[in-house]
Amino acid sequence: MGLIRANIIILIFLSIVTLSLAIDMSTLIYGEGNNVESFLRSEEEMEWLYREWMLTQNKSYNTLEEKKRRFEIFKDNVLFIDEHNNPNNNHTFTVGLNNFADLTNEEYQSTYLNTQINMSELLSMPISKRYQVNQGDNLPYYVDWRYNGAVGPVKFQGICESCWAFSAVATVEGLNQIQTGNLITLSEQELVDCDKGNNGCHRGFPHKAYQYMITNRGIDSDINYPYISQNGIEGACKWNKAQFASIDRYEYGPLNNERAMMKAVAYQPISVAVESTSRAFQLYTSGIFTQYCGTAIDHAVTIVGYGTENYVDYWIVKNSWSSKWGESGYIRMQRNVASRDGKCGIAKYFTYPVKTSFPMKQFQAFEDVNERKSVA
Numbered sequence: 001m002g003l004i005r006a007n008i009i010i011l012i013f014l015s016i017v018t019l020s021l022a023i024d025m026s027t028l029i030y031g032e033g034n035n036v037e038s039f040l041r042s043e044e045e046m047e048w049l050y051r052e053w054m055l056t057q058n059k060s061y062n063t064l065e066e067k068k069r070r071f072e073i074f075k076d077n078v079l080f081i082d083e084h085n086n087p088n089n090n091h092t093f094t095v096g097l098n099n100f101a102d103l104t105n106e107e108y109q110s111t112y113l114n115t116q117i118n119m120s121e122l123l124s125m126p127i128s129k130r131y132q133v134n135q136g137d138n139l140p141y142y143v144d145w146r147y148n149g150a151v152g153p154v155k156f157q158g159i160c161e162s163c164w165a166f167s168a169v170a171t172v173e174g175l176n177q178i179q180t181g182n183l184i185t186l187s188e189q190e191l192v193d194c195d196k197g198n199n200g201c202h203r204g205f206p207h208k209a210y211q212y213m214i215t216n217r218g219i220d221s222d223i224n225y226p227y228i229s230q231n232g233i234e235g236a237c238k239w240n241k242a243q244f245a246s247i248d249r250y251e252y253g254p255l256n257n258e259r260a261m262m263k264a265v266a267y268q269p270i271s272v273a274v275e276s277t278s279r280a281f282q283l284y285t286s287g288i289f290t291q292y293c294g295t296a297i298d299h300a301v302t303i304v305g306y307g308t309e310n311y312v313d314y315w316i317v318k319n320s321w322s323s324k325w326g327e328s329g330y331i332r333m334q335r336n337v338a339s340r341d342g343k344c345g346i347a348k349y350f351t352y353p354v355k356t357s358f359p360m361k362q363f364q365a366f367e368d369v370n371e372r373k374s375v376a
Contacts, residue, residue, distance in 0.1 A: 041078065041082070046071075046074075046075050046078065047071075049074075049078065049097070050071055050074050050075075053074070053097050053101060053102075056097075057099050057101075057324060059102065070102040071102075073102055073103065073104055074101055074102050076104075077097075077101050077102075077283060078097070078101075080095070080279060080283070081095050081096055081097065081283060084280065091287070091290075091291075092287050092288045092289075092290045092310075092312060092334075093280075093284060093285075093286060093287025093288055093289050093290065093291075093332075094284075094285050094286050094287055095279075095280055095283035095284055095285055096283060096285035096286075097283075098283060098284070098285055098324055098325045098326070099321070099322060099324040099325055100112075100282050100283060100321075100325065101283065103282070105277075105278075105279045105282060108282045109277050111159050112157075112159070112161075112299075112321065113161070113276060113277065113298045113299050114161050114163060114164070114203050114204075114298045114299055114300070119297075119348065119349070122252070122349050123255075125207075125252045126252065127252050127253070127254055127255065128251035128252060128253065130251060130253075130264075130354075131253050131254070131260045131261075131263045131264040131267075132254060132260060132263075133257075133259045133260055133263055137263060139262060139263060139266045139362075140266055140362075140363055140364070141307075141308070142305075142306070142307045142308075143265055143266055143305040143306050143307070143316075143363045144304065144305035144307070144316055145174055145178075145268075145269055145304045145305055145363065146304060146305070146316075148178075148363065148364075149177060149183055150173075150174040150177040150178050150183065150269065150304075151170070151173070151174060151183075151269065151304050151318065152170065152173045152183060152185040152186075153185065153323075154318065154319070154320070154322060154323045154328065154329030154330070155188070155227065155320055155322070156230065156320065156321065156322035157188075157229075157230070157320040157321070158229065158230025158231060158232065159201075159230065159231065159232040160192065160200075160201035160229040160230065160231070160232045160233075160234075161201050161202055161203055161204075161232075162188060162191075162192050162200070162201055162204070162229060162320075163299050163300040163301070163320055164191075164198060164203070164204035164205055164206050164208075164209060164300045165188040165191040165192055165195075165198070165204065165209055166188050166300070166302075166320035167206045167271040167272075167273075167300035167301055167302050167320070168191065168206035168207075168209035168210060168213075168271055168300075168353075169186045169187070169188050169191070169209075169219070170269060170271075170302040170304075170318055171206070171268065171269045171270060171271050171302055171352055171353055172186060172210075172213065172219065172245055172247060172353050173185060173186055173245070174268055174269035174302075174304065175247070175268050175269070175352075175353050175354075175355060176245040176355075178267075178268060178361055179355060179358035179359075179360075179361070180358070184221055184244050184245055185221065185222045185223070186219050186220070186221055186222055186244065186245055187219060187220045187221060187222045187224065187225035187226070187227070188222070188227050189222070189225050189226060189227045189228060189229060189235065190219055190220050190225045190237075190238075190239065191204075191209050191212060191219070192227075192229050192234050192235075193234055193235045193236065193237045193238065194212070194216075194237035194238075194239050195208065195209055195212040197209075197211060197212055198212075200229075200234040201229055201232050201233065201234055205300075206271040206300055206351055207250055207252070207271075207351045210247060210249075210250035210351070210353050211250070213246065213247050213353075214246075214247060214248070214249065214250075216239065216243070217243060217246055218243025218244065218245055218246035218247075219243060219244065219245055219246070220239075220240065220242060220243060220244060221244040224240075224242060224244075225238060246355070247353040247354060247355050248354055248355050248356045248357070249353075249354045249356070250351055250352065250353050250354060251351065251352060251354055252349065252350070252351050253270070253349075253350045253351065253352065255347075255348065255349055256340040256341060256342075256347050256348065257347065258335060258336055258342055258347050261303065261315075261342075261347060261350055262306060262335075264350065264352060265303050265304075265305060265306055265315075265363075266362050266363050267360050267361070267362055267363070268352055268353075268360070269302050269303060269304045269318075269352075270302070270303050270350045270351070270352045271300060271301075271302055271350060271351050271352060272300070272301060272302070272303055272317075272346050272347075272349070272350045273297035273298070273299060273300045273301070273345065273346075273348070273349070274297055274298075274299055274301060274317075274333070274343075274344040274345055274346050275293050275294045275295055275296050275297050275298055275299075275344045275345050276298060276299040276344065277293075277294070277296075277298065278291065278293050281293070281331075281344075284325070284326050284331055285326060285327070286326070286327050287332065288309060288312050288314045288332045288333070288334055289331055289332065289333045289334060289343065289344075290312065290334045290343070293343065293344040293345075294344070294345070295339070295341040295342075295344065295345030295348060296345065297344075297345040297348055301317050301318060301319050301320075301331075302317065302318040303315050303316065303317055303318075303346075303350075304316050304317070304318050304330075306335055307332075309332075312334060313334065313335035313336045314332040314333060314334055314335050315332065315333045315334075315335050315343075315346065316330060316332055317330060317331045317332070317333050317346075318330055319331060333346060
């Protein structure tokens with residue numbers, strides 16, 4: 001009788017230890033990468049994950065009914081995350097409990113993405129030969145303008161469809177730092193409020209933002225003119241003459257040409273657009289995004305570098321969905337794919353600002369300034 005009781009006690013103890021290890025593993029993985037371990041989850045664990053996620057993301061809801069509704073969506077996203085991150089699927093990237101984990105994919109698309117960009121307007125634009133690839137062009141194997149101080153902090157556009165402003169501003173911030181040595185974070189809010197060539201929180205184009213900066217002889221800093229349109233509402237224009245950065249013109253690079261994009265990024269960050277409608281893009285947390293996607297581009301972003309990992313080439317893409325999304329606000333997207341349009345349409349078009357009073361400087365990695373790669 002005593003032996004049976006001892007065995008029962010041992011089994012109970014082992015069960016408790018096993019459960020504790022499972023919960024600890026979820027906590028560890030969730031805390032480090034916003035990912036979750038792939039196993040069948042109980043309702044109690046789902047509730048625990050939800051509470052932890054709400055604390056991490058500083059989330060709250062106006063009513064209990066809304067909190068319950070969001071919990072059901074959250075659970076569905078956890079199931080998707082578990083399935084995607086199963087090691088047997090051999091994905092090159094992970095998805096996880098980021099700041100969009102309580103949204104359906106339909107809500108995510110309607111809230112954070114532009115309507116599809118009309119390419120017919122862009123196809124009529126003159127294409128510059130500045131970054132046309134020539135025989136013998138040698139470029140770095142690796143570019144990351146963040147490490148050279150040419151990329152400002154990741155920002156959050158909120159529910160305002162102002163990705164166009166964030167993409168344009170990031171490229172001008174980068175160009176200004178590369179040419180002057182000073183990184184000044186600039187004002188997206190000025191573009192949202194004052195740029196009448198675009199539509200504020202209701203769609204726009206980076207190249208039209210450049211035109212605004214040219215016409216107004218520059219743009220203010222975000223310290224003087226901070227971003228307040230996270231709620232999706234534009235403010236009254238408060239333009240003043242205190243401009244902190246200016247450009248002379250803008251150009252379009254060769255269409256459907258990732259080699260030309262690579263050459264351009266070796267000299268400066270560039271503005272591009274991607275199709276970002278997929279659930280995997282919504283919940284992306286780390287790795288190289290290689291999943292199939294369309295090319296109906298609907299979201300403007302900024303390429304700030306490129307590289308290769310485990311023989312997979314990638315772009316380093318800065319987003320405007322806060323540092324709680326992706327790799328601290330960035331996504332690495334597969335480069336050199338079979339489609340001329342690039343992964344998710346990233347190569348369909350690119351544009352960039354130009355300042356003629358300063359010579360262009362090619363990226364030089366601190367660790368090896370002589371490492372170059374022929375792209376011709």
